[in-house]
Amino acid sequence: MTTTVLETPAPGPVRNGERALAPDLARGAMLLFIALANAANFAFAGQPGLDPAPHGLQRIANFLMATFVDSRAYPVFAVMFGYGLVQLARRNPNRVLLRRNALLIAFGAVHATLLYFGDFLGAYGIVGIVATLLLVRRGDRFHKVVLWLWAYQTAYAAFLAVTAAIGWRGGTAGIVNSPNPSLAAHSYARSILDRLAEWPLHTATVLGFVVIVWLGIWAGRRRVLEDPAAHRRLLVRAAAWSLGISTLGALPYALMCAGMVHADPGTVEAMARLHAVTGEYGGVGYVALFGLVSSVPRFLAPVVALGRRSLSGYLFQSICWVTLFSPWALHLTGTWTAILAAVAVWVVSALAAHAMRGRGPAETLLRKFAYR
Template sequence: MCMTTTVLEAPVRQSERSLAPDLARGAMLLFIALANAANFAFAGQPGIDPAPHGLQRLVNFFMATFVDSRAYPVFAVMFGYGLVQLARRNGNRVLLRRNAALVAFGLAHATLLYFGDFLGAYGVVGIIATLLLVRRGDRLHRVVLWLWGFQTLYAVVLAVTAFAGAHGGTAGVSNSPNPSLAAESYGRSLLDRLAEWPVHTATVLPFIVIVWLGIWAARRRVLEDPAAHRGLLRHTAAWSLGLSTLGAVPYALICAGLVHAAPGTVEAMARVHAVTGEYGGPGYVALFGLAALRLGGRAPRVLAPVVALGQRSLSGYLLQSVCWLALFSPWALNLNGTWTAALAAVAVWAGSALVAQAMSERGYRGPAETLLRKFAYR
């Protein structure tokens, strides 16, 4: 399958947008908010109360099963998908400028707001993908399906090994501290983030395999024409979300305080949880593709704010970090706790969706999107 390119060097028009990608980005920003707000609230990862009580157990179980390590792969798939959409309309120069700008955005975001930035990593992966992957033929892109096949086999072996070596004990989940989140002043947190961001970025770069899967899907226009790929979307949603959920449940039970195990067993279940979390990316994306198909490609009024936020996902993502810094930093409001984090995440996400809808009705793009376009298209 060849990828035809019409070099216009101009951003995509509103009328050319597909529903599924915008709906997926807008909705999944809620999960990103839940994960990052909890990270701030507990000043560490995974951002879970190690001694939950009552309904906190349910929140911990939900977070570990459906959110942690399962939200960011959605954006990785969509990033790869978007690279192909941009490549069809623009030359490599636009893609390279855009991804270089993402690296700069990431550095600013990580330095000023939050070490757990993904924008810089997206920029680096985007440059690599533009140079080596996006315009290559089908024979090369079939490799990514084999890579996911091998990873699935590895996930199964990892899970079997973890269960075979499981032992009971008294250990639970503990948060790995992030100094910048516990810093007593903004200046101290800024210095800590400068040290934390490069390490974090290096550890997440392997998600290029998830991005590559998005490239493969975009070359087949899976989300632009979900009706023609209904079977693929159904099977992907069922198998990917099934594997993601099954791989998460043992660790989720530990996070909820319903199961205790030996420290080694907790670590083994955490590894299974992380590896199977990558399947949340294609699984959730396929689910939103099916939802767009069911909606006939047009969002009902109740979903309009979510779609508007998805069209301004970069601005929404950066706004979230500003809110978490103000709400949870020890030198600011210093809020904490499971319920505070969850309620703040929902409130900030809902508020940003309403603001995005108001901007959409007035024909305004997001400020971050506008700035990124200026870099990319000059």
């Protein structure tokens, strides 16, 4: 059985000189998409965080959000998480990886309790522990299983598209934001109680992204992003096919979100399911697209810096959303308010990351305990 050797050069975190450009650029850029999605959730106190009765330019905003952002941003971080696990495994024994992922669960619990129920850190920690114990150090032949799983999911997405098209029924139903009580709570204390109930359920529903993480592990073992020139053909194909599937799978639901197409509740639900499943391909496609970038202009340096401090940037965003949109705080609302706030917070966080000489505060704390 052929095995890709995971060397252990020197224990500790991946050093700046060993970091590949593409992962940091992808993380930094996609934090803008995370900001757009989460700010909208807060602004509408529910998911998907889109105006259910759009008009004028709001139709375009809904369409673009549903096509390129919703369910298409977090898979990027899932791929990057799996890729990062391999990089860490080259330098550290399993006990360090297990401790680091356990700390992510703790970070997630605090983040979800104090700020935002839609936390992904806890789920990353759980999946990271499973991946460390069962996946990271297995042989190449074993890791080919994930390619078959991805092929199966592609066939399933095609099945959903065909059955949804055959079962299409016209009607007057539109999208409805599923309410999140913690986002609409009228006191901070009440919001904490609501989040304590919401976070475990949310974490359970997103654990399925272990397959996307596994795909990141497969790519990390082949150093696809460390040596993009050697894998250019693979990256071009992955970007074209994955972004194509993601966009086509999103279109019917996006048109409904924009109020341009109307159907019955069953059809809306079927299109929402297709939208969610094909969103995972958006994550792969975006990663491949960033992998094709071998260098970036100087003005994008803050984006790369933010990617290197993505944990701090992610937590900073949640603090901003709680302050700006909570009913007991500034209580801002609306599509355009959410978009402007998301862009402004992302720009500020990128500039702040670029001004930092060392690691971000969250990264410093995580590494202090993980590499004790």
